[in-house]
Amino acid sequence: MTNPTAAALIARSNRLGADPKNTNYAGGNTSAKGTDTDPVTGEPVELLWVKGSGGDLGTLTEQGLAVLRLDRLRALQGVYPGVDREDEMVAAFDYCLHGKGGAAPSIDTAMHGLVDAAHVDHLHPDSGIAIATAADGEALTARIFGGKVAWVPWRRPGFQLGLDIARIKADNPDAVGCILGGHGITAWGDTSEEAEANSLWIIETAAAYIAEHGAPAPFGGIRAGFEALPETDRHARAAALAPTIRGLVSTDHPMVGHYTDAPVVLDFLAAEKAPALAALGTSCPDHFLRTKVKPLILDLPATATVEEQRARLTELHQEYRADYQAYYDAHAVPSTGSGTGSPAMRGADPLIVLIPGIGMFSYGKDKQTARVAGEFYVNAINVMRGAEAVSTYSPISDAEKFRIEYWALEEAKLQRMPKPRSHQGRIAFVTGAASGIGKAIATRLAAEGACVVIADLDLDKARAAAAELGDADVAIGVAVNVADAAAVQAALDEAVLAFGGVDLVVNNAGLSLSKPLLETTEADWDLQHDVMAKGSFLVSKAAARILIDQRLGGDIVYISSKNSVFAGPNNIAYSATKADQAHQVRLLAVELGEHGIRVNGINPDGVVRGSGIFASGWGANRAATYGVKEEDLGQYYANRTILKREVVPENVADAVSVLTGPDLTRTTGLHIPVDSGVAAAFLR
Incomplete structure (x- = not known):
């Protein structure tokens, strides 16, 4: 008690x-x-x-x-x-x-x-x-x-x-x-x-x-050209810049991001004193332990082009790293024979990046850490406003900040942190993830530490599936029609604004109509090719731009099918589009390899349990084709395999986890069968 x-x-x-x-x-x-x-x-x-x-x-x-x-x-x-x-x-x-x-x-x-x-x-x-x-x-x-x-x-x-x-x-x-x-x-x-x-x-x-x-304008007047952009323009610019920024701040360690355009941030960045105050850094130990001693602040107006901002951010990042190295060198205590001395430098990248007119990007090893870092910098802005309103902001010295940032006790606390999970710091975008295979993949990746974006045609179901995985620091649900290029871009922009970027894309969205050739209409053909062949192409194309801008490599995985190589009956449209997806894997593996982007595929057998495709009529059609009861279809598929075991969504999720984890980093252009052994679908 x-x-x-x-x-x-x-x-x-x-x-x-x-x-x-x-x-x-x-x-x-x-x-x-x-x-x-x-x-x-x-x-x-x-x-x-x-x-x-x-x-x-x-x-x-x-x-x-x-x-x-x-x-x-x-x-x-x-x-x-x-x-x-x-x-x-x-x-x-x-x-x-x-x-x-x-x-x-x-x-x-x-x-x-x-x-x-x-x-x-x-x-x-x-x-x-x-x-x-x-x-x-x-x-x-x-x-x-x-x-x-x-x-x-x-x-x-x-x-x-x-x-x-x-x-x-x-x-x-x-x-x-x-x-x-x-x-x-x-x-x-x-x-x-x-x-x-x-x-x-x-x-x-x-x-x-x-x-x-307090003074009515503690941060001084407004800098012309540094005012907040309209919200739509602001978010579009943030989404365009986020991959570049994330790549820069992940030079030493992979980072997850958080974006905010709260009025308190935008007002501060528009003010005359913002650059000088930002350079002074934060003061409270809880603040700078999470935000670093000071942020990186872009010195261009919001009216600058994306290209100008990217180029200047790259220059400022190099200057920031040099400045942080000088800060470390100035205050670090050399190690002695007894082992005393300052801990090694933990990284020279900024954790807070301020873009006038657009907002603040904050970073950490996971989403919660990144979000909290941003909240702490908002605290710091409030502190600076209060101090400047009644006096002059005067934080503790860099020497004292260093004594806390590189305190032996702080280092010991960091060393006690649990070992990161296999996908910690990675951001996954999974299509068709509100049910079936996609949901199992999202669940597995979240369990391995990834931030997950559940993209689905049904927004309510996407959000419900995300809520099952945790709060918004773990997963979010977004709406996407993968056959619509604008919808795909909007969904990926939402992912980037939520987590800072994307590392891992799973093309899983799909549907099927089981019909023989003479009964397959042109509309049947177009629908399946639009969702799977065209949809995978559109998602991969939009995601590749983000992955290339980040310069962190990445993974694109296609959930294809054994039908991409196996000529099943009454399945012309579905199997043909799966063959299209399978060859996209090979083509993109060759094209994107120079950017460190790996592209692989997974070929499952029919996954009946929990499948949205099978529940929507495909299962009944396939059962009729094979002359079995629909409730026996999973066992029917299992009985015709070498291992005599049914394939379930979690088996496919296991393959995605291994393909995108730390153990197959030299593998690209590969298709992995997850079919319990279908000899006719063996890859040659």
Whole structure:
């Protein structure tokens, strides 16, 4: 049973974390002190419940708390070796833990344990950080809050910061909290309700002061030509630029992207001060750990052509990489024989790319990381606006940013991350994916870590299938008629705006009409060729432009059929279009190979179970052709194979996963039979 003190802490944390004005995603931490029964002695024991490392306040649960014995935590003051060795104190927290399970203690544990208050909140509100990053933040704190809020000069999070805040609280008995220079706020209270009220009072008082006393145009005037384009033009330009940008920012590591054209972003990019402020970088550690120290900002107006913007972005990317290398070289501590020194540089590419008039692209190892990075940069814009409104924005120095970005503790946290799945960082576009084979493929790729776009003629079914895989960070559903070039381009544009690009395309959309030659009409022929032969061509053509612009290689997979080589009865239109698809594989493998794009095909036997094609009449026709009951068709197909096993959608999905995974990177132009062995369909 959850301790009542811990339960109240979780409830308070969830309330604070649910409102972005209070803190950013996964930012800040909260704590409560109380008693519980020691299971060894049966006596009461004083404990600290505190949000653990890596958690999020808005979604915090009991397992996200670290639980420590207060007597042991406070006793660490007697062995604290000083700021030069304070990283050792994080490991010491493990010797203070009470019970089993829970989260690992974070670097901020000392702040919560050493402050003489039953309840403590440490948060990263935009309004509070605006005061914390103002050039005259200390004077502003006194002016805004009087003696109720103290000023704490910038100090890297750790044990010494906990000692500093504990001393400041003791020296300022009327204070309910403090502003942490360059960082955020901390508030406290004797009860959970009082701590929460004090936190909200600091946040709201800071916001009210900025609103009342701030300059009306903190970012200066509007730069002519840098205003936001109309929405339709904005999104079209974003879709055109996204593959190029993603390729650039993936120079060191593959990245997934997120795009936003929120008004707060567009207004900032149109302003006179935007270039200079962006160059100063972010300040709060939670911000720059996810956004890098500063963004790449395009210095061309929105009226520039796509070609001009692409060329300039390429130049600026090289300058950014050189600048980041210089930043690393200037602050890195050389490694010594004892193994100390700064971790190796993790990558020199930007994580935030700002395009005036168009919006912001943010990047990460997966969609959630990319989206959150963008949210953090919006926080940073809000902070800069607030600081510039009442003072001058003055973030912490690059040297201090480096000390946190390349902190040994941060490196250790990264090393503890689970090994990436086979398709992590890849973006898949699967046609006909709302059911049957396509749905199985989408499900398998999502399970392997890919972001998936489920493209289907039926938008409602596409969205429903996507929702089964997860939220919009995992999969989205889009409408597409693959026989319509404009619809195909629109669907791929939607994919690019959702995830930053495309890496893996599966041409799966199809239908079939089982008729002999003399009963096959011209309309029957045209319909099947439009959807499969023409549709695959249109999807591959539009996708190839994206893949080439990204310069990251990629995969195109055709779900063809054993009928592409096997002359089945009463099947002229379907089999002919499948043969067309099969030869497209060979032709495109040769043509696109120079770009690192691999093109392969899969030839399944008849897949009855879960198939939209078979359910729509094809199954009944094929059953009649072979003289069996429709419900026995799957077993009929199985019995005529070498392995005597039915082919199901998941078998085809397995083949797609292997073909597009890390184990067949030198394979292109191949057709893989997934038919349980049909000798007449053996490839020659």
